[in-house]
Amino acid sequence: MSGSKQRCKDLLGALSDYLDGDADERLCAEIERHMADCPDCRVLVDTLRKTIILYREREAGEGLPSDVQTRLYRRLNLEDLLPGT
Amino acid sequence: MSENDQLSLDALRSGDRDEFARMVEAYSPRIYRLALRMLGDAQEAEDVLQETFLNAFRSLSRFEGRSSLGTWLHRIATNQALMRLRKREVPTFSVDEPVDDPDLGELPRQLVDWCCLPEEEFMTAEAQSQLDAAVEKLSPALRAVFTLRELQGLSTRETSEVLGISESAVKTRLLRARLQLREHLTAYFAERVQEVGYER
Known part of the structure; x- marks a missing residue:
């Protein structure tokens, strides 16, 4: 990392809060100021954000496969209450 | 929930x-x-x-x-x-990993910017299998926090209740998991950047 490596390390611990929008205004400004002078930290933050997005996007809309659902209701003796029957 | x-x-x-x-x-x-x-x-x-x-x-x-x-x-x-x-017989993680130590240790090693890749690069079967492989490399402790907090959308408090750990431990484990996943994905996507020649 360029610039002060210790500064990069200090800010590393705050990155989740920053990316989740939980960091206060002062901390956000501090991280953004640092990133403006530190291309490595900018790349780290951008790729970390993209990593989170890729996992979250994949999760959206995945339902329970119908065969898994049928076997679950059978195991629980709830076949007569299977949705859609 | x-x-x-x-x-x-x-x-x-x-x-x-x-x-x-x-x-x-x-x-x-x-x-x-x-x-x-x-x-x-x-x-x-x-x-x-x-x-x-x-x-x-x-x-x-x-x-x-x-x-x-x-x-x-x-x-x-x-x-x-x-x-x-x-x-499981052969663990792919270290059971002694100090997952709750707020000192994250070394700075991330892989610093290639792969965000510039076209979106379809992230949707290929190979890319998706890399997402799975990265999660499978996490220790059970990190995988549990990542799955509950990131994928299931539980709050930090809910995740701490499910796992019986403190909220600060949840936060530390989540950041560790995210950084390890990023590191794994960077190894793969950096190669794709080289192959397809996209650079910001």
């Missing part, structure tokens, strides 16, 4: 089948996804799904409601999945 808002705890505790079926319908997709992401195996995930609701059915009369129904079900499922992970 708001699915339990419409469910009657009294009916569930008294063994009402219709109410139990409503609970299964409300929570089974989330519990299945949780098990699938933690175990990476569809058959094992289905076993955990069934065991979770069987356990819940047996224990509902004793459920005191100190946590929400959703948190309680997530706890049962997570414990089942963790037991299975720990039983």
Whole structure:
């Protein structure tokens, strides 16, 4: 990392809060100021954000496969209450 | 987790089948996804799904409601999945990993900017399998926090209740998991950047 490596390390611990929008205004400004002078930290933050997005996007809309659902209701003796029957 | 808002705890505790079926319908997709992401195996995930609701059915009369129904079900499922992970013969993680140490150690090593890749690069079967492979490399402790907090959308407090750890431990483990996943994905996507020649 360029610039002060210790500064990069200090800010590393705050990155989740920053990316989740939980960091206060002062901390956000501090991280953004640092990133403006530190291309490595900018790349780290951008790729970390993209990593989170890729996992979250994949999760959206995945339902329970119908065969898994049928076997679950059978195991629980709830076949007569299977949705859609 | 708001699915339990419409469910009657009294009916569930008294063994009402219709109410139990409503609970299964409300929570089974989330519990299945949780098990699938933690175990990476569809058959094992289905076993955990069934065991979770069987356990819940047996224990509902004793459920005191100190946590929400959703948190309680997530706890049962997570414990089942963790037991299975720990039983696996060849661990791919270090059991001594200091997961709760706020000092994250070394700075990330891989610093290639792969965000510039076209979106279709992230949707290929190979890229998607890399996402799975990265999660499978996480230790059970990190995988549980990542799955609950990131993929299931539980809050930090809910995740700490499910796992019985402090909120600060949840935050530390989540950041560790994210950084390890990023490192794994960077190894793959940096190669793609070189191959397709995209640079910002």
